[in-house]
Each structure stands twice: as C-alpha cells, then as structure tokens.
Amino acid sequence: MVFGRKRLDPITIKTLKPGRHADGGNLYLLVKPDGRKTWLFRYRDRITGKPRDAGLGPLADVNLTLAREKAHAMRLQLLDGVDPLTAKKERKETERAERAKRVTFSWCLDRFLAMNEAEWRNEKHRGQWRSTMTTYAAPLIPMFVADIETAHVVAALEPIWTTKTETATRVRQRIETVLSWATANRYRQGENPARWKGHIDQILPKPGKLKNVRHHPAVPYLDMHAFIIDLRERSGLSARVLEWQILTAVRPGEATGTQWDEIDMDAAVWTIPGERMKAGITHRIPLSRPALDLLRSLPRVGSFVFPGGKPKAPLSLAAGLNLMRDLRPGFVPHGLRSSFRDWCANTGVNRDVAERCLAHVVKDKSEAAYQRSDMLEPRKRVMTAWAKFIETLPRTGNVTNITKSTAKAS
Incomplete structure (x- = not known):
C-alpha cells in the first residue's frame, strides 16, 4: 500500500512531542502531555461521517509492527462494510454472554445479598433470606443461572408447597427476585421462570387454598x-x-x-x-x-x-x-x-x-x-x-x- 507521507520509525517515535502523529493508513500514535504513547486507528463513520477512534493499545505493549498489522485488519473490515468499533462491541457482548452462561445461581445470590442486605431492617431478616434459599432452593444453588427453567423452580418448590406453604411462597418470591437481578445484569435472558402470575400459578395450587392460618394461642x-x-x-x-x-x-x-x-x-x-x-x-x-x-x-x-x-x-x-x-x-x-x-x-x-x-x-x-x-x-x-x-x-x-x-x- 502506498502512503502519502513519511511513515513513523522506532527512532522517530522516541523523539515525538505531545500530539497525534500519523503513520499512514488510518494509523496514528497519540503522545500525551505526560509522555505516554498509545496507538489509534482513526476512520469516519459511514453513516454520520464523524471521525471515530479505535484504540489499539499502548506503545509499551504494542510495537510499531503489531500496530500496523492491527490497522491493516481494521482497514479490511471497512472494505467489507464492517465498522471496527461496532464489531469490537458485539464481540465483547458475545464473550460476556458466554461468560454469563458460567455464572451460577449461588454467585448471583451472593452478589444480590451483598448489594441489598444493608436496606433490610434487621439481622434476623438478612439471615432468613440466605438460609431459606440455601435450604429450600438447594437444587438451584450450583446451577448456571442462564440454564434455570420453570421445571427446575417447580422441582425446588413442590416438596414444601403443601406442607410449608408460607415458607414456600417466600422462597418462590426470593428465587424470582434473584433471577430478575440476574436478568437485569444480563446474566440470563427471557421471562423469569419463577414468576407467579400467568405462570407458576398455572402449575402449583394457590397458597390461599392450601395454608391453614395458625393463630398464636391467646390468653382469654x-x-x-x-x-x-x-x-x-x-x-x-x-x-x-x-x-x-x-x-x-x-x-x-x-x-x-x-x-x-x-x-x-x-x-x-x-x-x-x-x-x-x-x-x-x-x-x-x-x-x-x-x-x-x-x-x-x-x-x-x-x-x-x-x-x-x-x-x-x-x-x-x-x-x-x-x-x-x-x-x-x-x-x-x-x-x-x-x-x-x-x-x-x-x-x-x-x-x-x-x-x-x-x-x-x-x-x-x-x-x-x-x-x-x-x-x-x-x-x-x-x-x-x-x-x-x-x-x-x-x-x-x-x-x-x-x-x-x-x-x-x-
């Protein structure tokens, strides 16, 4: 490829003053006021026409040869109609989704509790939250949160639904809350398999028809x-x-x-x-x-x-x-x-x-x-x-x- 200006070389790079210095082919070396140097690939957005800068890494990690190779790969993307920054973002999203598949329900529970425990009124309530989940939602604890489906939730609830209805109701609500947190943080996708209305209520009997209210013995x-x-x-x-x-x-x-x-x-x-x-x-x-x-x-x-x-x-x-x-x-x-x-x-x-x-x-x-x-x-x-x-x-x-x-x- 022919470049219309003198290209950078290792010796010249050492003497560059603060500013953006072109190497040609959309590749620039940005020298910051404190002397740090980093590579940029500058191109124009094909829709808006505005310049965009894609970072290629600091000079300390990416030498001139490697920077040129990276710039060449991005030029090929542009020739194929692919925006380098958009492609990079999509690749990160894909990688994140793959990592999320390896996040367990236990991991999500721990982080949800760490973020929300301070808002709860007393230590007893915080302890109950964790103990009910580890006791009654035990089958879900080791599972990848992205893999949890309705059948898994129902399997955890069924053994206690008719015998410990009030506890089971709380457990379902807490499972739903943790899964909602996981969805909001993009560790899973789709509808919440623990939601009640129009879902679990079609599978398990309504709590009001099961539980007998136990009143505390009262002195006349x-x-x-x-x-x-x-x-x-x-x-x-x-x-x-x-x-x-x-x-x-x-x-x-x-x-x-x-x-x-x-x-x-x-x-x-x-x-x-x-x-x-x-x-x-x-x-x-x-x-x-x-x-x-x-x-x-x-x-x-x-x-x-x-x-x-x-x-x-x-x-x-x-x-x-x-x-x-x-x-x-x-x-x-x-x-x-x-x-x-x-x-x-x-x-x-x-x-x-x-x-x-x-x-x-x-x-x-x-x-x-x-x-x-x-x-x-x-x-x-x-x-x-x-x-x-x-x-x-x-x-x-x-x-x-x-x-x-x-x-x-x-």
Missing part, C-alpha cells in the same frame, strides 16, 4: 386481670416486659427492644421507629397511666428500657416466653395481641382504630390512601380503657361497651 381477655396480677407478683424484667407488652399491645420484639429515647413521658407517647416495626412504618403508641407508672418504676440503665445480659443488648425474647410458659402453659407472648384484639371486638372498639392500635397495615391501597392519620387521639381513649379493664376484676357477662362509654364521655 377476661383472664387478663388475673394474669397481670400474677405478673406483678413476680420480680425481674421478664415479668415487666410482659406487662409492658400487655399495656401497649405491641409485638414481643418491639417490647423487648424499647429504648428510653423513644419515650416521651410528658406527652405520654412511645414512638417506635420504622426500622423496628414489622411494616417498616413509624408507630406512635399513647401510653396509659399504668404504662407510665411501669416506666417510672424501672431503673434507667443504658439505652434499653429492658436491658439484657449482654452489654448494649435488650432482654431476649426467650425471657418473656419462658415466664409465660410457667404462668400460663400453652400460651405465648405474641398471643397477648390477640387478647387485646378480642377485647376490642367484644367492647365495640371501631375496627380501624383497633387495627391502628396493633399497627396493622391496610392492605387495600385505595383504602390506605384515605387513612393518612394514625388516629392517635381515639387510640389514646382505647388504650386508657384497656388499661382500666385489665386493672379491674371483670364481672362475667357485664363487659362495658367502650363505644358507648366514650360517646357519653365526649
């Missing part, structure tokens, strides 16, 4: 007065945390994790931050007089109202559970919320107010949009009435209707 609300008397006869934080849970109708973990800076004694309000709530939403609880009295009776040691045996840690859930097994065999602390809910139902408490007291989230989105208030004032009246009820020996068959009593008071 008419027995709550006797139960709280039994608790007050016991010393120690285990009894106090159960009493606190009864007076506030919270979950066991929310009760044991109570911190002093969440309590406003003057306003008589306990505010649990969203990261400690099951639904992830901040929850305010109006505190009755007995609840405030309980707080005042406790020594303030550290940040937790109910400190545990380990430094900077709350009382364990097992403490309240073990005491309850001793005082009321067959019942569990979580069932105390059901006791409160039963009392609400039998005393005419407005359903929405009762649900707010329990921090239950309204599942209907349109209904939830209208319920922006947390109903603190009506809940204050309910929690006061609840405290009064459990402080008083109930008369069988003569339970006061709170709706009527609060109406008279107002």
Whole structure:
C-alpha cells in the first residue's frame, strides 16, 4: 500500500512531542502531555461521517509492527462494510454472554445479598433470606443461572408447597427476585421462570387454598386481670416486659427492644421507629397511666428500657416466653395481641382504630390512601380503657361497651 507521507520509525517515535502523529493508513500514535504513547486507528463513520477512534493499545505493549498489522485488519473490515468499533462491541457482548452462561445461581445470590442486605431492617431478616434459599432452593444453588427453567423452580418448590406453604411462597418470591437481578445484569435472558402470575400459578395450587392460618394461642381477655396480677407478683424484667407488652399491645420484639429515647413521658407517647416495626412504618403508641407508672418504676440503665445480659443488648425474647410458659402453659407472648384484639371486638372498639392500635397495615391501597392519620387521639381513649379493664376484676357477662362509654364521655 502506498502512503502519502513519511511513515513513523522506532527512532522517530522516541523523539515525538505531545500530539497525534500519523503513520499512514488510518494509523496514528497519540503522545500525551505526560509522555505516554498509545496507538489509534482513526476512520469516519459511514453513516454520520464523524471521525471515530479505535484504540489499539499502548506503545509499551504494542510495537510499531503489531500496530500496523492491527490497522491493516481494521482497514479490511471497512472494505467489507464492517465498522471496527461496532464489531469490537458485539464481540465483547458475545464473550460476556458466554461468560454469563458460567455464572451460577449461588454467585448471583451472593452478589444480590451483598448489594441489598444493608436496606433490610434487621439481622434476623438478612439471615432468613440466605438460609431459606440455601435450604429450600438447594437444587438451584450450583446451577448456571442462564440454564434455570420453570421445571427446575417447580422441582425446588413442590416438596414444601403443601406442607410449608408460607415458607414456600417466600422462597418462590426470593428465587424470582434473584433471577430478575440476574436478568437485569444480563446474566440470563427471557421471562423469569419463577414468576407467579400467568405462570407458576398455572402449575402449583394457590397458597390461599392450601395454608391453614395458625393463630398464636391467646390468653382469654377476661383472664387478663388475673394474669397481670400474677405478673406483678413476680420480680425481674421478664415479668415487666410482659406487662409492658400487655399495656401497649405491641409485638414481643418491639417490647423487648424499647429504648428510653423513644419515650416521651410528658406527652405520654412511645414512638417506635420504622426500622423496628414489622411494616417498616413509624408507630406512635399513647401510653396509659399504668404504662407510665411501669416506666417510672424501672431503673434507667443504658439505652434499653429492658436491658439484657449482654452489654448494649435488650432482654431476649426467650425471657418473656419462658415466664409465660410457667404462668400460663400453652400460651405465648405474641398471643397477648390477640387478647387485646378480642377485647376490642367484644367492647365495640371501631375496627380501624383497633387495627391502628396493633399497627396493622391496610392492605387495600385505595383504602390506605384515605387513612393518612394514625388516629392517635381515639387510640389514646382505647388504650386508657384497656388499661382500666385489665386493672379491674371483670364481672362475667357485664363487659362495658367502650363505644358507648366514650360517646357519653365526649
């Protein structure tokens, strides 16, 4: 090939100043201000006419002879109507797709968890995510993620679908999430084989038709007065945390994790931050007089109202559970919320107010949009009435209707 200008040579290259120096045949040596030298193949895009530069590598790795060979190969591509940069990009995509075929589900799971674990509210949830996958999605763990099909997902779910339906449902959702992550990162292609609607729902029975809701054993609300008397006869934080849970109708973990800076004694309000709530939403609880009295009776040691045996840690859930097994065999602390809910139902408490007291989230989105208030004032009246009820020996068959009593008071 004939070149219309003097070509570069090894000696000339050593003395070149910063700038772009032509060798001919679209080949240039770019000398940077700091002295580094790199090869470029410059050509014009056949559609836009704009110049494009394809890097051929630094002079330290690509000598003059090799650079000319690379430039010659690119000129041949142009003669064949192939854009060198586009061809290079397509080749990289093909190589990436081939590498993706060797990426396992386990590898994707690890990277998905590493990226998302920080957003999850507590260590228990993070541990459950990984353990359920390694236990129940075990057949998928060693598989190449690009090879996973519907049959593989169903094979993992079927053994537990009818016996551990709730767990199986979570496992399916998590498999779907990991596979979606893999697709978004181009480690697999096509529809998600773990998707429910219009897919897995046509293969496996709907969970709602399988699972039997297991309610936590609840102390009858008419027995709550006797139960709280039994608790007050016991010393120690285990009894106090159960009493606190009864007076506030919270979950066991929310009760044991109570911190002093969440309590406003003057306003008589306990505010649990969203990261400690099951639904992830901040929850305010109006505190009755007995609840405030309980707080005042406790020594303030550290940040937790109910400190545990380990430094900077709350009382364990097992403490309240073990005491309850001793005082009321067959019942569990979580069932105390059901006791409160039963009392609400039998005393005419407005359903929405009762649900707010329990921090239950309204599942209907349109209904939830209208319920922006947390109903603190009506809940204050309910929690006061609840405290009064459990402080008083109930008369069988003569339970006061709170709706009527609060109406008279107002």
